[in-house]
Amino acid sequence: MSDWDFLHDMHNEGYSSEQIADAAACGYNPWEVSYIDIDREWVDSQFPASATDQAKKTFKSRDGFPYSTLEQAEIFHDLIECATRHFENTGRYLQIWGELGEIYAEIKFGLCRHGSHKEGSDGTIAGKLVEVKTISPEKTNDHVLVKSQGDFEQLLIVRIDEQFQFSGKLFNRSELKGGSGKFLRGQLKDGAGYA
Numbered sequence: 001m002s003d004w005d006f007l008h009d010m011h012n013e014g015y016s017s018e019q020i021a022d023a024a025a026c027g028y029n030p031w032e033v034s035y036i037d038i039d040r041e042w043v044d045s046q047f048p049a050s051a052t053d054q055a056k057k058t059f060k061s062r063d064g065f066p067y068s069t070l071e072q073a074e075i076f077h078d079l080i081e082c083a084t085r086h087f088e089n090t091g092r093y094l095q096i097w098g099e100l101g102e103i104y105a106e107i108k109f110g111l112c113r114h115g116s117h118k119e120g121s122d123g124t125i126a127g128k129l130v131e132v133k134t135i136s137p138e139k140t141n142d143h144v145l146v147k148s149q150g151d152f153e154q155l156l157i158v159r160i161d162e163q164f165q166f167s168g169k170l171f172n173r174s175e176l177k178g179g180s181g182k183f184l185r186g187q188l189k190d191g192a193g194y195a
Contacts, residue, residue: 069107076103080164093138101134101158104166109156120151125170128153135188137162143187148178157188 010020083094102122105111111130113123121129131152133144137160144157155176158168169188176184 072103073107076100076107079103084164093136097134097136097160100160102132104158104168105132105156108168109170111156120149125154125156130154130156130170132156132158133186135159142189143185145183145185146176148182148184155184155186157186159188
């Protein structure tokens, strides 16, 4: 008997196709729900409400849609694979550097992004407003410019090299050059940062 035979049983017992699809996605049959709920209650009892609330607040993506960090990591790897294949096939890069840099920042640095189109910063890391700038393989220099009028407290520079390897470094705003001009300049020196 297969682990998935319960899906056939559900069909025979008159469950809707939507209920069957939900059960297939979750990997358990409806008559196991009472056991799962008991386990969920036990898990919830082990964590204070404030920790649960903080976890829900921390793991939100743009515009409040929840996401899984595991799913985000899989998407990140899929995008890199797609960009690599496109380059190998055409000799041209896909222009998705900013999004790749921000997804990398979510996974590696714990960036919690703001809603779409918020100016001044891309999100927060450990409660500080952060602007993310990505250096693509097409660029030969290792510096970025960021508008000084932004409300960010830190700048995260992400470097993507020709082999689609990522590195990044977080700078405090006070470490950036050009404090009196329209732009601030940050520089990721070769060999600096995190893999």
